Amino acid sequence: MYDVADTIVAVSSPSGGVRSIIRITGPQTLPTCEQLFESTAAPPIRNPQSAIRDSIVVSGSVRINNELAVDARLYLFFAPHSYTGDDLAEMHVHASPVLVEALVRSLLAGGLRPAGPGEFTARAYLNGKLDLAQAEAVNEIVSSSNRLQLEAAQKLLSGRLTQTAEEIRSAMLDCLSLLEAGLDFSGEEIEFLGAEQAAGRLADIQRRLEELLAGSIRYETLVDLPAIGIAGAPNAGKSSLLNALLGWERSIVSGRPKTTRDVLSGLLTTDRFQCVLFDCAGLVPAPDNVLDELAQRAALEALRHCTAVLFCVDVTKTDLGEDVVVRAGIPPKNVIGVATKCDLPTGDELPRRMERLAGTFGATFLPTSAKTGQGRQELLDAIAQSAIINPQSAITPLALTARHKQAVTEAMENIRQAATEVQRGNEEVAAMMIRAAHQAISQIEQQHIDEQVLDRIFRRFCLGK
Numbered sequence: 001m002y003d004v005a006d007t008i009v010a011v012s013s014p015s016g017g018v019r020s021i022i023r024i025t026g027p028q029t030l031p032t033c034e035q036l037f038e039s040t041a042a043p044p045i046r047n048p049q050s051a052i053r054d055s056i057v058v059s060g061s062v063r064i065n066n067e068l069a070v071d072a073r074l075y076l077f078f079a080p081h082s083y084t085g086d087d088l089a090e091m092h093v094h095a096s097p098v099l100v101e102a103l104v105r106s107l108l109a110g111g112l113r114p115a116g117p118g119e120f121t122a123r124a125y126l127n128g129k130l131d132l133a134q135a136e137a138v139n140e141i142v143s144s145s146n147r148l149q150l151e152a153a154q155k156l157l158s159g160r161l162t163q164t165a166e167e168i169r170s171a172m173l174d175c176l177s178l179l180e181a182g183l184d185f186s187g188e189e190i191e192f193l194g195a196e197q198a199a200g201r202l203a204d205i206q207r208r209l210e211e212l213l214a215g216s217i218r219y220e221t222l223v224d225l226p227a228i229g230i231a232g233a234p235n236a237g238k239s240s241l242l243n244a245l246l247g248w249e250r251s252i253v254s255g256r257p258k259t260t261r262d263v264l265s266g267l268l269t270t271d272r273f274q275c276v277l278f279d280c281a282g283l284v285p286a287p288d289n290v291l292d293e294l295a296q297r298a299a300l301e302a303l304r305h306c307t308a309v310l311f312c313v314d315v316t317k318t319d320l321g322e323d324v325v326v327r328a329g330i331p332p333k334n335v336i337g338v339a340t341k342c343d344l345p346t347g348d349e350l351p352r353r354m355e356r357l358a359g360t361f362g363a364t365f366l367p368t369s370a371k372t373g374q375g376r377q378e379l380l381d382a383i384a385q386s387a388i389i390n391p392q393s394a395i396t397p398l399a400l401t402a403r404h405k406q407a408v409t410e411a412m413e414n415i416r417q418a419a420t421e422v423q424r425g426n427e428e429v430a431a432m433m434i435r436a437a438h439q440a441i442s443q444i445e446q447q448h449i450d451e452q453v454l455d456r457i458f459r460r461f462c463l464g465k
Helices: 029-036 097-109 119-126 132-143 147-157 160-184 195-214 216-223 238-246 290-305 321-329 349-361 376-389 401-424 427-446 451-458
Strands: 008-011 020-025 037-039 057-063 069-077 088-093 227-232 264-269 274-279 308-314 334-340 365-367
Touching (some): 008 097, 008 119, 020 029, 020 119, 029 088, 029 097, 037 069, 088 097, 160 195, 160 401, 160 427, 195 401, 195 427, 227 238, 227 290, 227 321, 238 264, 238 334, 238 376, 308 376, 321 349, 334 349, 334 376, 349 365, 365 376
Parallel strands (some): 227 274, 227 308, 334 365
Antiparallel strands (some): 020 088, 037 057, 057 069, 069 088, 264 274
8 A cells, every 4th residue: 555665745835825734754754955055054954964964943955956056944853753654854945936946846757756645654554653543643633624523533633532542441451350350260259340349330430431432433524414514795694594503602703794714613503414514704806914915815715625515695685796706706516505584575575586696696596584584494405315314425434434433332232231140249251251342342443444445545635645
């Protein structure tokens, strides 16, 4: 799958920024940097044989070819304490995309290999720096579209799943050792663990397994849920729609435009599906100030990663020019048109306005009202049909979620049977069931993962991660 003997390189920063980051890891990282990077550090380097090995952050310039060099800063992370576990370097350069591309070509010509999707994190896993649940969490952090999923991914990255499983395994072994010690000295008047004590310990293990199933594994489910964004011009009724769909006041509603600055999210649960629903700042053709510009960037970044977009237009507006520009700026997604404030037009005015929306945007809009609840069920049906149930638009599920659930569920059943056997006085059978539970929970990280599974996990990553 991956050749860890190669030295790989990739641009790890997003396009369009003022600073580009070229990431390198592998056995030839330091020699490559020494060949291309010229340090301007003072005082003099302590090691005369190397310009960089005694430093972690070095300012200087990097040579793109024999005639051209650009200012850069070099960040070094030495094995085994780097992210990948191998020597790792990041070159931070302020240069045009053309120069960055030329620098990468120079590195490839020097014998480096272009990194595949997720290969930096794959090396971290293969070198024991991350467990597989943490490795997946890295991708979820990078691709999360809202704070709800980001916080869940951060909990996974902290290693809570693996740490909790290890604590439970340790508790199982303690209980098992005391039971088996009692069996070994059954002819002596020694009681290492009474039936009531054993039952209490097993009940505690059972409780912790239930918490694990409802806690850490729930984070995996949460980061894997489809994300549905609500977008539109300022004062288009987005926040009111978010509250109406969630059934509670998640977002502040105001008649003043630009009330929402951040990306606000909530968990939408129906009898058919679950998804993360989020509202972001109203989109405008030209932001007025720095705060508006930052809010626009956050909104567009969130919409770029979501599964589908609810595009809201105030049906009472007379001039739709701003909305047309906003619609053109929404990243290509599965877009559902939503006409808001449909309780305000009177008589036969609403049908005419709906026809106007359809003609202007070339798409059908669903009439809704956050105030009266009009159109809520129809909108939920549209979300379920186009963004949730449609397999072509569904998110690829995490590869390990089902395996984790199965392992914990199997362990819970074995512990339950062990507790029953302890109450019946069958310590040997109880010990056998605890061993089976220990083996089941150990599968979270000790089960063999073949190359096809690893490839399916890491190919979901972007380059440079």
